[in-house]
Amino acid sequence: MFEYLKLQAQYVSNDPNYLECNKQERKKYNNTASEVATCSGTVSFHVINIRTDIEFVFFAGGFETPCILTRSGPMKFSNPNEPLHGHVSSTDSAATSMRLTWVSGSKEPQEVRYGDGRALTSTTTTFSRDDMCTSILPSPAKDFGWHDPGFIHSAVMTGLRPSTAYSYRYGSDSVGWSDKIQFRTPPAGGSDELKFLAFGDMGKAPLDASAEHYIQPGSLSVIKAMTDEVESGNVDSIFHIGDISYATGFLVEWDFFLHLISPLASRVSYMTAIGNHERDYINSGSVYGTPDSGGECGVAYETYFPMPTSTKDKPWYSIEQGPVHFTVISTEHDWAENSEQYKWMERDISSVDRSKTPWLVFAGHRQMYSSTDGLFGTDDKFTKAVEPLLVQYKVDMVLCGHVHNYERTCSVYDSNCLAMPSKDRNGIDTYDHSNFSAPLHAVIGMAGFSLDNFSQPRRWSLVRISEFGYLRGHATMEDINLEFVNSNTRQVQDSFRITKGQK
Numbered sequence: 001m002f003e004y005l006k007l008q009a010q011y012v013s014n015d016p017n018y019l020e021c022n023k024q025e026r027k028k029y030n031n032t033a034s035e036v037a038t039c040s041g042t043v044s045f046h047v048i049n050i051r052t053d054i055e056f057v058f059f060a061g062g063f064e065t066p067c068i069l070t071r072s073g074p075m076k077f078s079n080p081n082e083p084l085h086g087h088v089s090s091t092d093s094a095a096t097s098m099r100l101t102w103v104s105g106s107k108e109p110q111e112v113r114y115g116d117g118r119a120l121t122s123t124t125t126t127f128s129r130d131d132m133c134t135s136i137l138p139s140p141a142k143d144f145g146w147h148d149p150g151f152i153h154s155a156v157m158t159g160l161r162p163s164t165a166y167s168y169r170y171g172s173d174s175v176g177w178s179d180k181i182q183f184r185t186p187p188a189g190g191s192d193e194l195k196f197l198a199f200g201d202m203g204k205a206p207l208d209a210s211a212e213h214y215i216q217p218g219s220l221s222v223i224k225a226m227t228d229e230v231e232s233g234n235v236d237s238i239f240h241i242g243d244i245s246y247a248t249g250f251l252v253e254w255d256f257f258l259h260l261i262s263p264l265a266s267r268v269s270y271m272t273a274i275g276n277h278e279r280d281y282i283n284s285g286s287v288y289g290t291p292d293s294g295g296e297c298g299v300a301y302e303t304y305f306p307m308p309t310s311t312k313d314k315p316w317y318s319i320e321q322g323p324v325h326f327t328v329i330s331t332e333h334d335w336a337e338n339s340e341q342y343k344w345m346e347r348d349i350s351s352v353d354r355s356k357t358p359w360l361v362f363a364g365h366r367q368m369y370s371s372t373d374g375l376f377g378t379d380d381k382f383t384k385a386v387e388p389l390l391v392q393y394k395v396d397m398v399l400c401g402h403v404h405n406y407e408r409t410c411s412v413y414d415s416n417c418l419a420m421p422s423k424d425r426n427g428i429d430t431y432d433h434s435n436f437s438a439p440l441h442a443v444i445g446m447a448g449f450s451l452d453n454f455s456q457p458r459r460w461s462l463v464r465i466s467e468f469g470y471l472r473g474h475a476t477m478e479d480i481n482l483e484f485v486n487s488n489t490r491q492v493q494d495s496f497r498i499t500k501g502q503k
């Protein structure tokens with residue numbers, strides 16, 4: 001029964017083009033009129049290797065009252081141990097080492113071979129149904145959404161040079177090898193240039209007519225547009241700020257997500273922050289006691305996306321790339337004054353060497369400012385607790401998601417505009433931080449999840465766009481240029497710039 005939940009086709013009679021009935025045959029006649037007609041047709045599926053057997057079941061009656069017409073019987077993947085979904089992430093600001101993480105059905109150590117004949121053996125980890133959270137009502141993760149993740153392999157490639165291309169492949173002679181892939185290390189912290197992409201709330205969508213339990217319709221166009229950017233060589237690194245796959249307890253959907261982001265995440269550093277849909281669950285230690293992770297309570301996220309954090313379930317870290325210091329927090333873990341995370345973020349942002357990395361970007365999943373009310377409304381307690389630190393330590397820009405649209409503020413503190421950007425000679429909104437008053441905030445949760453409308457314009461809100469896309473950033477020692485790119489039209493729909501007044 002479990003497999004039906006994982007590969008559900010759409011209800012054919014609702015969608016006449018779904019199954020093309022092109023070979024018709026009349027079977028039974030009553031005088032000259034045919035009483036029974038049959039036909040045959042084909043349906044194609046894009047199937048991801050999920051390691052366990054799958055079965056195709058053809059049914060009528062819809063999901064509520066399915067009536068099975070025929071079934072294929074269990075089908076095996078030819079190589080359930082195939083090494084798949086390799087993705088790279090930074091381990092530190094020197095950019096001389098990079099972590100590669102991949103998935104396989106085999107727990108035997110494998111290798112990554114990279115550069116000029118270097119090789120490293122992987123360490124493996126996994127998680128079990130017992131690691132999932134549940135409550136009085138069983139969570140999907142623990143119950144009908146569980147799927148064995150196989151083994152997650154990881155190896156840190158060392159001895160690299162920053163801003164340099166390397167090729168690699170991973171696997172072993174017994175399980176097979178990945179294709180040869182080329183990736184590029186990001187620029188070292190303190191070097192003079194960084195090109196990055198940032199967004200939140202991307203998720204996934206099927207590549208065929210299948211239904212998944214949770215579909216983010218914009219994800220495919222955003223991934224395609226960003227893949228084109230990566231292929232053009234214009235991207236050093238990517239930041240995905242929470243609400244990653246929306247597997248939310250239907251664990252096989254992590255494999256679907258990892259497959260989709262592979263053209264991006266296998267080539268440049270893919271850094272993440274945790275969101276409510278990865279972490280939150282009742283009585284599990286998350287700030288918000290909602291069931292949004294479907295019982296995953298951060299375990300799957302942490303296993304698939306090992307970030308340079310201090311230990312398990314403390315998913316906050318900082319990383320420097322080029323002239324930017326990124327402080328990445330978890331809005332889902334205690335951020336109250338005197339909490340461990342609060343102390344860490346104060347220590348981190350107060351100790352940034354601004355002569356080395358003049359730009360300080362603070363990223364976390366939930367927003368402090370949004371003109372969208374309702375379900376994703378702002379938690380004033382979070383804003384009150386953390387916002388003073390951002391002003392005190394001169395954070396230039398706050399990036400967040402959670403709300404599914406794009407919005408940019410003035411230099412804002414306590415809901416007041418302390419400064420407005422001015423137009424530069426090209427007509428671009430420019431925030432002059434040589435005379436710093438407060439950070440600007442950008443909501444960038446428009447990367448896949450169904451878009452949100454804006455409730456009402458607020459005085460601190462300068463730009464509001466409800467379209468799928470991503471933020472493109474280009475930082476130098478003098479300024480950061482940022483653009484909101486619409487992934488469908490590829491048009492830049494908002495541009496702004498932060499300077500320290502040198503220009």
Ligand SMILES: [Fe+2]
Pocket residue numbers: 201242243275276277365401402403
């Ligand atoms: Fe969210």
